[in-house]
Amino acid sequence: MIIDCHGHYTTAPTGLQAYRDAQIAALTDPSRAPSGGAAISDDEIRESLENAQLKLQRERGTDVTIFSPRASAMAHHIGDAATSRDWSRQCNDLIHRVCRLYPDNFVGVCQLPQSPGVPPSTCIAELERSVTELGFIGCNLNPDPSGGHWTAPPLTDRAWYPLYEKMVELDVPAMVHVSSSCNPNFHATGAHYINADTTAFMQFLTADLFKDFPALRFIIPHGGGAVPYHWGRYRGLAQDMKRPPLGELIRHNVFFDTCVYHQAGIELLLKIVPADNILFGSEMVGAVRGVDPETGHYFDDTKRYLDNIRSVSDADRVKIFEGNARKVYPRINRALASGSGESRWVG
């Protein structure tokens, strides 16, 4: 089985954006608040997926996508904690409907109702609802809810600990994933995303978070940002700072996906990072949508790059495509066995 650990619902029906538009309009004109939830039919959901994610799963030969709301649309910097709470519920409920309609193809991961200046503990209720009621298996955690101003404390700060305690209790990991940028310096998918990945890794390197939470697990997406390319720099910095060797530091706690969109990049990743710490991912349909004229294939068809590398052992290949996802997101085992649905998770 091939599990893609990184997919967002970037093709959601227009009813979702209509809800969001009304919600944003209501920030200045309460009369424009959305009445009820996003109006989306099951057929619209099917249509949004059949010619996109599902078609690409079939074409590329992948089986299941760990699926979450569109990352760039989380926009935690818009409105306040109540805005973020309502928006997160709409987005997560929609992912839940996707997982019910296609229980063999999608397993849910939730958006958290973060908000700048608000303690992360306010996200616990939605995390718990998503996992225990919707059958989700993880969350996306935004290290910068301000959207490019980086006003929150580092991920190793104790302000995050109550949320981490709940993650450990529920046995769910977080993918470290920022959203859109409202800072004109940072292009979202070209700079902000990659910077956040690099930043998070360095935060983990410099603190003892995993001594406090040995069972806490993070996925750093987009191939770990700049980290594998600068692995020597990070090994050297760790050594200069008397920190543990990187392999030891990340072993049970930090994982990289394979969202790197060219052969040489993926080769570097697999050469440098232990196979136990790599999860197959494509971010499909996501940041880069075109076909690479040099290969004739989609840039984000990351399975092809992996398939092209002969030096990976079969055992490592199974880990990267399936085993590590089952280890990092253990609730996926129950979700796939039971059809990913409903409130089987309560209690």
Added chain:
Amino acid sequence: MIIDCHGHYTTAPTGLQAYRDAQIAALTDPSRAPSGGAAISDDEIRESLENAQLKLQRERGTDVTIFSPRASAMAHHIGDAATSRDWSRQCNDLIHRVCRLYPDNFVGVCQLPQSPGVPPSTCIAELERSVTELGFIGCNLNPDPSGGHWTAPPLTDRAWYPLYEKMVELDVPAMVHVSSSCNPNFHATGAHYINADTTAFMQFLTADLFKDFPALRFIIPHGGGAVPYHWGRYRGLAQDMKRPPLGELIRHNVFFDTCVYHQAGIELLLKIVPADNILFGSEMVGAVRGVDPETGHYFDDTKRYLDNIRSVSDADRVKIFEGNARKVYPRINRALASGSGESRWVG
């Protein structure tokens, strides 16, 4: 000849820091202002270099270092524009003394007196002084003078244009280089530096700056941040945005150094980025000071990684080690011919 395009005076005599400490103390207590410039003897300068940069040049077989004030100490976010002006002059004058003492080993690049919220045009006078009076051949340009809060406009904004006009007039490039971070999210050398590199590249990709300034040249240090590792992502984003192909976009304007501290990273860089756009650099003595236990050599001995790659043609090797530096920093030719010194540059 082997030219190292990236060295900072990280080993400066303690008199420089004493000056800075007094300057910072004077921000709250004017009576503590430094009286006169930093008190440093020529012997102290010699001592600071003989067992560090000069020893390493000899050991590693490099010839000349393009040398600038310590990047992490620029700290443009401390004090105001006058603070930054005085501090930059001290730092640049010290680099000038280094270049006079060792005209065969060092060629100067200046720190700019940037300050948050102050127009970049205020840096023109010091740039002009450094180039025409001190014989410097380029500058370090900080895209984030706020030190990790990213409050300045992107490098493609017209606010920077007056400075760019002067750079073009003087025929000097800028290395895009942030300083220390006062944002606890960003470790300076492990996150802030690398993020700035990635950020600058994406800014260049999304705007028409080089249509406005065809002769403007930037070096993106630290191997281009995350860019070569994510080259496919950037090619795909450029294509989706109807921007020129990356090779074309960077050809005459954007260059990467080789400050990547492991073999696989350097191999990726040389495989992916055109040889015309790579300048040898080591950042020695800099961010990572230790010896790699896996190789027995210094992490930042980047020449070794390059020497280990057999697939680079001799012509490309000459470009990377020397030719490109002479092209990007053309004033280096006059500086090396004349002994890098004094006010030969006036007029």
